[in-house]
Amino acid sequence: MKKTARLKVKPSYVKSLKAGYPLISEDAILNLHEIKDEGTIVELFDEKNTFLGKGYYGKQNKGRGWILTRDPQEVINESFFHEKLKNAAAHREALFNDYETTAFRVFNGEGDGIGGITIDHYNHYYVITWYSEGAYAFKNDIIAALKNNVPKVKGIYEKKRFAGKGTYIEGDDFVEGEKAPEPLLVRENGIHFAVYLNDGAMVGVFLDQRDVRKKIRDKYASGKTVLNTFSYTGAFSVAAALGGAVKTTSVDLANRSRAKTQEQFSVNGIDYSEHDIIVEDVFNYFKYAVRKELSFDMVILDPPSFARSKKHTFSAEKDYTGLLEQAIAITEKNGVIVASSNCATFGMTKFKDFIDKAFKNAGSPYKILEEFKLPTDFKYHREFKEGNYLKVVFVKKG
Template structure:
């Protein structure tokens, strides 16, 4: 049985928590100093000691934990997590039945009732990701619940928190079952991806861009020259090539991006020699492209929220307008820019303002062809819209 403590919610935040807001914020708690050990179960109370909600203490980004239940008597145990995992699986039944897509999200944090925890599915293997020490302290119950809820080949885990020397005794990310091949080959809308479940924090593809990649392949790529910036393992390039693009150019600063992109081309029957893969700082490549008068029909911009190279520090919040202006200058008239960000601290309206500002400063004109947020498997909590972090806009350059 886990220790439970009571925390007092400041009066101005009580209605929010009663209405289902899931993030336990520093500014909302009157006696935060009572929190000493992450993983502690907390009961949120008003000043008269009336129960509001139950959650756990775990430091993650701007939050100090997540609400788990509005039931005072709810036990946060394996049975609790099993109920939520089974509900999440039922919500995604169509994905389990789709033979053309064998990689997707099974459990998406607060969207499925447990903030700080995600579970991804890769053709029979499950990847559990812990986003705070707090939720990791509850790992035995979570893993017991997952094992009892699904049939599986094997399970892996990723820790996306700073443990400051704790938990470093883990030899690898393998948890139980059968160890996966390196890589395993999964499908996304019929396209192959090479997934490495035990090779650092990333597995080889970002699952939240599934609908965007399909749209590029099915509607925008045929006969087009494509520039894929911050290309990682080349997933957008692969879909563009399979959609009939005349040529793709993939640019990323990481040395391993070349071999990873070549691998993805190869397992999809695409001749690597017919595509271009460049290991270079994207901003340096933009300068080169302008100097050489290079123009593209489709440009994909999907930068990390924050990045630093030897000469450039990039922040989405401060620098995305500049990035867009660079892309606009090397996009053909009538061409399309796929502008994307996973930065959670502003919404789609602000992102569209960035697009407007970039074209205005260059004296250009554009139309918005379509836009995307998170796909269905990345379920978003109704009372936590900031969890819908993905923003993608297809922009047609008119002038």
């Protein structure tokens, strides 16, 4: 039986919680110090003892837990999690039945009703990411609910991201079932990806960019030269090559990016030697490209929200405009820049302001061709705008 605690909400936070905001922030609670154990069931009340919600206590960045229900009578137990997983699986029914796509998100935290966890599907292997010890306290109930509601669970892995500021805890990520082959091959709209479920915090492909990769392959890549910056394992480059790009150039600072990108090309039957894979700081590469008078028909710009190298510190909110200016300088006239950000601290309107400022600073006209947000499997909570983090804009340079 889980411990329960009664929390008093400060008056200034009552309105947002009543409106449905699901995160319990540290600053919102008057008596948070009374709770000792993560996973404690908490009931929230205002100063008039009006019930506001029920959830759990768990440290996740600045959050201290999540509201799971607005019904004071609802019990948070195995049946509760069963219902949430059942609804989540039903929302992804089309993806479960899609032969061309075997990698997608099954459960997206607060968007599916339980903040602090995500579950991804990789060809009948499942990866659960726990973002707090509080969420982890429900592990057995959630795994049971998962196995009862999704088809054919071959094996289950987990990622623990609660070592302060969401840091990944190293260790064996395998939980139960059979172990996945290494690499495990999955499909995304017919594109093959090699993933490693037990090889650190990230498995090898970011699933939230599925629609963007398909659009690059199907509409924009044919006959083009493509520069993919912050390329990770080269997923955008593979999509472009399969779409008929004459050449792709992938640039990433991580040493392992070269071998990983070569592998992604190979599993798609592409000769990686016909493409450039460069291990280099992207900021240095931009200077090199200007010096050598290189230019590209398409530049993909998908930096992390925050990054630090020996010479550069990058913050998307402060530095995206300047980064985009450098990309504009090496993009051909009538070329396309795929500007992307997963930074949760600003929305699409502000992101478009960054784009507008960058093109004005560069003295170049531009036209927005289309935009993307999260795909349908990355369900988000309408009151929790931080959860709707992805912004991608296809911009044509005039």
